[in-house]
Amino acid sequence: MKKFSVLVLSACVLQSMSASADGVVKIHPLFAVDSTTEISDEFVEDGSEDCSRLRAAYGQTEAERAKHLSALQDGECAINYKLGETGPAGGQVFHTTDDGIHGLEAAAKDISELEWGCHSIQIDGASGVGIGEGKANFETLATYVCASVSRWGGSTVFDAVQDYEVNGFTDWYIPSRDEMKHMHTVLTSKGVGNFAHNLYLVSTVSTHSDNRWVWMIHGGTGRYWYGERSLRKPVRPIRSF
Numbered sequence: 410m411k412k413f414s415v416l417v418l419s420a421c422v423l424q425s426m427s428a429s430a431d432g433v434v435k436i437h438p439l440f441a442v443d444s445t446t447e448i449s450d451e452f453v454e455d456g457s458e459d460c461s462r463l464r465a466a467y468g469q470t471e472a473e474r475a476k477h478l479s480a481l482q483d484g485e486c487a488i489n490y491k492l493g494e495t496g497p498a499g500g501q502v503f504h505t506t507d508d509g510i511h512g513l514e515a516a517a518k519d520i521s522e523l524e525w526g527c528h529s530i531q532i533d534g535a536s537g538v539g540i541g542e543g544k545a546n547f548e549t550l551a552t553y554v555c556a557s558v559s560r561w562g563g564s565t566v567f568d569a570v571q572d573y574e575v576n577g578f579t580d581w582y583i584p585s586r587d588e589m590k591h592m593h594t595v596l597t598s599k600g601v602g603n604f605a606h607n608l609y610l611v612s613t614v615s616t617h618s619d620n621r622w623v624w625m626i627h628g629g630t631g632r633y634w635y636g637e638r639s640l641r642k643p644v645r646p647i648r649s650f
Contacts, residue, residue, distance in 0.1 A: 471577030493599030526565035543585035546612035604628035
């Protein structure tokens, strides 16, 4: 390389760097080497090539990349997702807020048929039916040992979703009744979803007094059903972004 070219490249690199108040040097993403490089926000513009480079893996593990993408979604490089599109974790977006920056995505496929768990056990605090209540239902179920107890042996749907991981994202949960209903309506209208002609488990507990029932949604019709917790049925996990 000629001396002139070296000088030009050196000048470009220097212009791509900035120093923070604490003396830490931050660098433009075009010159970032790996995931440990601290990148300055002043170089980032929404929709720019820089944002695309910020979304590059840089040799990260799947878990590191998932955390990285989640952080970007809360910043200037956020993507405005549309209904039916592929979401941050590779699922299908079925609900959006903040002009598509945040919302809910459903896993691209079902978890195979398992029991709900907690048969004949009273569950308090997991009766939320609305959009946005599935996560609270799921977190409540996490406090019940019976959520991991199958009546017929084997794992429960709670166990399966708690251990579920896709592309490094592990923050999946069981949708509420209306989240599952809304998911079915939206994704079916977009020609995606690929729902089975079966009843789907949700996280919403029925208010029946004998503690045997949960709400379910039919994957063919989208209609509401009641079903016993001991039935082995599929679930479609969701996550918030």
